[in-house]
Amino acid sequence: MEREEKIKAVKNKDKRYDGQFFVAVKSTKIVCCPSCSSRTPLEKNIVFFDTLEEALINGYRPCKRCKPEMI
Structure with a gap:
């Protein structure tokens, strides 16, 4: 999967x-899931x-x- 597709999924x-x-x-x-409702970084x-x-x-912690650890 290309970065552009991932960026689009996050947005x-x-x-x-x-x-x-x-x-x-x-x-x-x-670290988040692509569908996280937090502000888009x-x-x-x-x-x-x-x-x-x-x-x-x-070194990232779950949102x-x-x-994300529940998926």
């Missing part, structure tokens, strides 16, 4: 992508991970709003 808060990848925000060190601050474990290993 549209598309639930169909939940579990396919995770969105981490560099400025907050939080700036593209320059977005990092994508294939698994939640990858994001956690890289308290969308709870």
